[in-house]
Every structure is written in structure tokens, then in C-alpha cells.
Amino acid sequence: MGIGEAWQSAAADLVVGADCAGCGSPGLDWCHACAAACRPAPRLVPGAADVPVLAVVDNVGPAARVVVAWKDRGRLRLTRPLGHLLAVGCATAPFEGRTGLVPVPTARAQVRRRGADPVRLLAERAARDLVAVGLDATALPALRRVRSTRDQAGLGALERRTNVAGAFAADPAVVARCVRAGIEEVIVVDDVLTTGASVREAVRALAAAGVRTSAVVVVAHTPRPGPGPG
Numbered sequence: 598m599g600i601g602e603a604w605q606s607a608a609a610d611l612v613v614g615a616d617c618a619g620c621g622s623p624g625l626d627w628c629h630a631c632a633a634a635c636r637p638a639p640r641l642v643p644g645a646a647d648v649p650v651l652a653v654v655d656n657v658g659p660a661a662r663v664v665v666a667w668k669d670r671g672r673l674r675l676t677r678p679l680g681h682l683l684a685v686g687c688a689t690a691p692f693e694g695r696t697g698l699v700p701v702p703t704a705r706a707q708v709r710r711r712g713a714d715p716v717r718l719l720a721e722r723a724a725r726d727l728v729a730v731g732l733d734a735t736a737l738p739a740l741r742r743v744r745s746t747r748d749q750a751g752l753g754a755l756e757r758r759t760n761v762a763g764a765f766a767a768d769p770a771v772v773a774r775c776v777r778a779g780i781e782e783v784i785v786v787d788d789v790l791t792t793g794a795s796v797r798e799a800v801r802a803l804a805a806a807g808v809r810t811s812a813v814v815v816v817a818h819t820p821r822p823g824p825g826p827g
């Protein structure tokens with residue numbers, strides 16, 4: 598495996614210093630002004646899946662830029678502030694006893710290219726933040742991709758649904774571990790919610806393996822364009 602983009606980006610940051618991923622100002626990966634603009638405000642996204650779906654911020658402005666820098670440009674140090682936003686959302690979700698945070702699996706080609714699965718890192722970071730405030734959470738990478746899918750960017754709602762239908766399956770070994778650990782319900786987590794096709798497929802694949810999803814929590818929600826002429 599070659600050197601992942603994350604390492605190249607980290608190396609570049611060490612040499613030239615970081616710019617804020619939200620506004621480009623020099624000095625910090627994520628400046629105080631952008632952090633203040635993206636204060637967590639978890640709210641329900643109605644109709645996105647058959648379980649409650651919570652989004653922590655809107656996928657606009659600095660929030661949208663930080664997600665792109667983190668996911669598409671390999672700035673994985675941003676997992677920390679994004680994981681914190683996700684943790685705040687999870688703490689607001691229906692949450693009882695020990696809870697597993699199940700990341701929506703990233704496409705294998707993207708994991709190879711980036712040198713890591715960013716959403717899995719996000720789940721791990723959020724679980725650590727929840728444990729730090731006394732909640733019993735653990736990252737549970739229970740889903741894997743069983744077939745390849747097209748990049749969802751640019752696809753409409755129906756195309757996205759068809760694209761991911763049957764694409765995920767629960768890993769029986771992880772499900773067994775979940776049962777042994779006394780985890781009865783899980784929260785599905787992802788970075789961005791657009792139409793909800795991926796999280797619905799995740800909930801379906803978990804249910805097919807007998808795992809109940811109590812809620813879906815995403816960092817950012819891309820507001821749908823209003824009904825226009827066509």
C-alpha cells in the first residue's frame with residue numbers, strides 16, 4: 598500500500614503550518630470563529646429513515662468546508678472536532694445502557710486511497726468523547742460493503758437508493774461480539790446526510806442480522822433544494 602493522502606497532508610502541515618479548514622485563516626486546523634459558527638444544535642430530520650435521524654449542524658458554510666477537507670483532502674486531524682459534534686448528537690439520541698456506534702462503511706477504494714476509513718475514525722472519536730462524560734458507548738464497525746457502488750455525489754434520491762440497495766451486510770463476528778458485550782441497540786453514524794439512502798441501507802442490513810437501530814446520528818445535513826420547476 599502506498600503512502601495515504603492523510604500522511605502526505607499531515608507532513609505538509611508540519612512543514613508549512615495549518616490553515617483553518619473552515620475559512621482558510623492561518624494557524625489552526627479549525628479556528629475558534631468557525632467552531633463558534635458550527636455550534637452543535639442537534640435536530641430531527643423527518644422522514645430520512647424509519648428510525649429517528651438527528652443531524653448536528655447544517656452542511657453549509659464552514660461546516661461543509663471542514664467535512665470536505667477532512668474526507669476528500671485527507672485532513673484526518675479534523676476527526677477530533679467532527680467527532681465531538683457527532684458525540685453531542687449521540688448524547689441527544691435515544692440512548693439506554695451500553696450503545697454501539699456503527700459507522701456507515703466507506704467504499705473500499707476510498708479507504709485505500711485515504712489510508713483510513715474516516716467515518717470509522719469519526720465513530721471511534723465520538724465514542725471516546727461519550728465515555729469521557731460517563732456514557733457507555735463503543736465504536737462498533739459492524740457493517741461492510743458486499744458490493745461496489747457508484748459515488749453518490751451527483752445522483753438523485755431514487756438513483757442513490759438503487760445504488761446502495763443491498764450494498765451493506767453485517768459482519769457476523771462483530772454482531773456476535775455485540776451480543777456478548779450486552780449491546781442491545783446501536784446508533785448508526787455517518788458524516789453527511791443527503792437523501793438518507795446510505796443510512797436506510799445501514800439500518801436494513803443491521804436489522805437483517807438481528808441488530809436493532811435506535812437512531813441515526815449524522816454530523817451534517819445537506820438541506821434538500823426546495824421544489825422547483827422540474
Ligand SMILES: [Zn+2]
Pocket residue numbers: 617618619620621622627628629630631632659
Ligand atoms: Zn476558520
